[in-house]
Amino acid sequence: MNRTPTFDSHEAAVLAKADFMAGLDHDEAEALRACATILLCDPHAVLFEEGDKAAYFYCVLSGYVRLHRHNGDGRQADIRICEPGDSFAECLIHTDETYRYGAQAMDRAVLARFRIPKVRLLLDERPRIGKAIMRSLSLHLISTMECLASDRMQTAPQRVANYLLTHCVENGATASLRLPFPKNLLARKLGLAPEALSRAFSALKTKGVTVRGRAITISDITVLRQI
Amino acid sequence: MNRTPTFDSHEAAVLAKADFMAGLDHDEAEALRACATILLCDPHAVLFEEGDKAAYFYCVLSGYVRLHRHNGDGRQADIRICEPGDSFAECLIHTDETYRYGAQAMDRAVLARFRIPKVRLLLDERPRIGKAIMRSLSLHLISTMECLASDRMQTAPQRVANYLLTHCVENGATASLRLPFPKNLLARKLGLAPEALSRAFSALKTKGVTVRGRAITISDITVLRQI
């Protein structure tokens, strides 16, 4: 892991579009950026472990980050896969002092990390930043609740179909997409074993879903929508 | 469903201890309360459905509220069981306009409901209230993430053991608790069918857990902790 003093232009653009930056004016965004440093991660680098003292919250600029929890046994579960533009651990700005899950970079992730005590001070001066972060927290909460509901209610093929429908680009009745990460990450994201994802894909073949590597085509969206 | 113009003293105390009121001074708390009206619910009253236009967020004062989502089929899953002191739907203050899940009262619930547009205006004047709500949102997010992790990682007896350990009152090596609601609600809360909860309890008998009605005793906490 390494640090660079500056953003490149692509990274800056990703950061600017992050949820917790939405609606901020130039000064506010700049003030928030001033709390951050850039972090280059080695593949599989551990950012922090559950229980570590919280000093930063993060925004993914490129690559992916896994958030996960451990069990007493060796078992572990992924809670969320963070993609470029996603932030995590902002929930610690106003709560307690320790991370409640572990975070691990995939690929060679690039992150912006924001020093929490600095951000806290900033929020007192600039309430609108608090509003933006609140919005981001709300969106996380909603998507986590949706994830929980789908875990409890939907079968593996249904969850996969839902992912495809919410991430594809439509083109008349057909649609297509390219997975932004390897299938084992998608499996973790959906709370499945890699084998189960594989089987879900083959179950969806009969519904007009074709998978070749990371490229996926859907021959009829309406068929897929009826789960 | 009916409305009363005023709080009784017990209800006022519950409201004052809600997460989103924490840390507020008297004026701030009073200003927030002024956005609320009281709601008396009939058993099983539906507060709102998924997709309804959001006008209020709520705080449970007595009784319980189920938050749930529906599937295309008749299936439905509970996302959260809200107890007295819990708030829900605050995530809509700064996001979109519709409820993302349905809410149904159990028992004869009593709720405070806060008119969202009013609260929005208040937040602009009083940033510290925003901070309090943000803290509450953060706590919800964390607990929802923990719930997701335990769904993905723990078996039914493990989840039940965890619930018991986090809700019991210890007394040396032993502990006990009284369930605040019927077992079928606990089952929903843990994402289980009632039968599965029943079986989980009988599996825990060998670990020193005794269940009689809603009264539960634990003969050795340490045994239960090793899941």
Add this chain to the structure above:
DNA sequence: TCCGGCGATTGACCGAAATCAATTCCGCCA
């Protein structure tokens, strides 16, 4: 005290997905 009803329990069965193991596929590098 008896009866009715509902929540809880138990049993039998089934289906979904985890696990383990064995290939196969594919991209990358020599």
Add this chain to the structure above:
DNA sequence: TGGCGGAATTGATTTCGGTCAATCGCCGGA
């Protein structure tokens, strides 16, 4: 071009928990 290695797939098996059905037990009302 050939071969190596990790990811992906496939198959066999097991486990967990959902579902359906029957029974039990408790509480309240007649």
